[in-house]
Amino acid sequence: MIRTGRIIPAARKESITLAAEVIRKGGLVAFPTETVYGLGCDALNPEAVARVFEAKQRPSFDPLIVHVAEKAALDGLTQTISLSDHRLMERFWPGPLTLLLPKRARVPDLVTAGLPTIAVRMPSHPVAQELIREAAVPIAAPSANPFGYVSPTCAQHVADGLGERVDLILDGGPCQLGVESTIASMIGSRPELLRPGSITLEEISKVVGPVVRARESLTMAVPGRLARHYATHTPLTILTGHTVRSVRPLGERAGLLAMTAPRHGEQRYCAIEVLSPSGDLREAAQHLFAALRRLDAQGFDRLYAEPCDERGLGMAIMDRLRRCAEPLT
Template identity: 70%
Template sequence: MAAAHVIPASNPESIRRAAEVIRNGGLVAFPTETVYGLGCNALNPEAVAGVFEAKQRPHFDPLIVHIATRTSLNRLVETISVGDHRLMDAFWPGPLTLVLQKREEVPDIVTAGLPTLAIRMPAHPVARALIREAGVPIAAPSANPFGYVSPTCARHVLDGLGEQVDLILDGGPCPIGVESTIVSMFGTRPEILRPGSITLAEIQKVIGPLGHTTAGQTTVVPGQHPRHYATRTPVTILATQGAAHTIQEHERAGLLALSTPGHVDERFHAVEVLSASGDLREAARNLFAALRRLDALGLDHLYVVPCEDQGLGLAIMDRLRRCAAPLAPLPRLTTSPASIHITSNSSEQ
């Protein structure tokens, strides 16, 4: 298969062309305010299966469905609580994903057989224009091989999935740079299942205290695997912001820092600073691109200076910890993907 065509998202004809690909069951990579998504018609099981195949994504990992208007919810979800409405009023369109009870019309492959659906309304004008023009909800995980660093520009998509995608809409760099915050309204209290640019404090201002996320074998939303957003180069996160780092003799190492470090060992082969001023929003916007640049250098090791686990820093450190996690066995499907029954298998590598 030839590499995907990359076309400018600013051209209305590009949007029409991409929407036609979606309606016909194809795959389109497109920009959102968070990262680039690999989109398909969420109501077409064969098209959704194509997303899993292109990414080599396990079928137990559910997808997020993107909509352009709140009226689309009537077709996709059963009930919407008062808390859901408050969050939508406050943060939609924007980088917030809500986990709601799905309707039967949503194919099980989208939700990994779960009764819940992760759904959001993106703020990026290209994403919303594409959804409106296509006339269908669009299921879209990040447009990269499963588990690798997420893409924040069209070049990243082309490098990782160029031969697996029918079309790439180039809308420039993503303005936020980390995936959406995911909130579940099920249970006794709402929970943040994945941190993002909308912070815990911002959500609590709208709906009050949140519960604590509990770990389980079933993947409820994307980005929950212990190792994710990962580089090919091994990563070590230093203990504290001021921790000393030791480079092994003859080791070709890189350093990733939130802000300009006071002292850098001259033996580092490369240094990436996410924000000279230490601004967390700038750091998040640059995170994945910086990791990709370091990973492309063929280094022996990457060292990361951590930031505080507060506000947007919580989302940044979530991605970095998963990037640095050791390889772990994935859950194993015991039946066909259609039934999505999962068990763990600690012996698989």
Template identity: 60%
Template sequence: MILPGNDPAALRVAADTVRAGGLVAFPTETVYGLGCDALNPDAVQQVFRAKRRPAFDPLIVHVADRTRLDLIVRDVPPRAQRLMERFWPGPLTLVLPKQARVPDAVTAGRPTVAVRQPAHPVARALLKAAGIPIAAPSANPFGYVSPTTASHVLDGLGEEVSVILDGGPCPIGVESTILSLADSTPRLLRPGGIARQDIEAVIGLVEGPASQGSVSLAPGQSPRHYATRTPVTILSGDRHPEAQERAGLLAMSPATHHRLGGRFCAVEVLSSSGDLAEAAANLFAALRRLDRLELDRLYVEPCPELGLGAAIMDRLRRCAVPHELLSLQRKHRTQGYRTEEAL
């Protein structure tokens, strides 16, 4: 059931549900999360079942404030402290050494845990009312476009969720940035709501993830992810719709719509001015609307990879991985290879 996120009675119901081992969907500033008691292994397994999420994909644990970190984190290095002071609450997830009490299912058996303090008032109110850390991936079937409204959650998960708290559309619209501080080298595992250059302004140089083969170090890193059911192609000089295609266009600005819109059956414009923050906030909802039209293909306009543009392009590239990859991955799994599941 969907309940208003600003209703104290609804928050009590949601908090009681989480403490009792149930699942609650709630808004964050990034996307809607599917939350459970992070320290209850049975509740965590419910999240994986509801999302049909593979066990190798770790979850992010949300805390009400930094005073709750000692429940789940063993050590908070000085760099983490500086980043928390600058960006928490907000869309920055830090990967740190975990406490033994954190279930292995939360961390996919790794000795580290991903943690953040969300900024959305409904998320913060739920965490305060529940009084426990809440593990929460995005509230959608694994691999599909992330939800940025309560209705998206209901469409994707339906009766799998006991309570959905409605806090309106998510203002940032793409997931949090994930930064590992688990060793001496800070590593950006996923671009998101905090730009890499803003992080580097606080702690210095940040590197990309070390090569781990097919092992997922952070949520949202499967080769095909954030994906529509309709095939997606990123526009380039030699990639345009064929004459017989019923195609949709995801444009970054009205200028692209005016230039190319006549070639497409449907067009979604992400920003009236080409603003990347506005484009990110509208990205997933626009992809969902186009996906419902049962078109042959969706074409998406790339954007500059500055600030939120890096997160937008990360999502679009994963969305655009060919569907044919799925059958190859499934074949590898049946042959005993360790590969990532895409959907």
């Protein structure tokens, strides 16, 4: 078994062949998707799945998302697929939408945290697609980082966080979207948005009708829904109308995550990361996790984050910031 954690270029055919072999033999491969880098294994191999949890130090009650390259793979993973699910697949697959579906018994309980449902998506990134097809197995893959920390959006982030705990890292460059997939469920009495992402609530509603955003207490068994997640080591506070950028305790070394171009008062911060000078939410989402990592690496006393309008993709950005944030004491 390869245990080097080395980074290899995903553009080479031999890299995909090697990575697929590692997956089939029960190993772990970090690979790029359009959202973030995933830590992949054979979803039907319980020992390999257990290695993912061990490598990430991920609690067993947090289920994994299973990645497929074609709809035919769902036959071996799910019991039934509703008409609404089919419509969403037609509209958004391949892409950053995860669907919660009734699972078959052959799917290891560790993958689904013992639940009767399985989270499945079809990534659009060509490297992810090629790896799944070459491995010829569904790939279970949470984000390729230590549990609870900021998700990785480039190969070096994976190496910095997991090192020798991953057998191989496919370097496919920076991720295009930068936030994890949207998770939706058609299982209940009405369509639910379980985790916001690049596919917005409004876009889903156009396909299946009115969608409700599930209450936090009902989504704890969905990937990435713990109250504190995607978190920096440095305490982070989200600025509000009562805590403007220029007001912070004297003597505090702080960094600022700014949504738009800098304004007055920001000279009091030691470093500023601007997510989008023009205020474009897609650009902001793409840069979110990398910017948080850069600020976190500078050893400040506290980080401050500017909020954005919580509509469309702004809902996903604010969801990630809230799970990273700690209250100001």
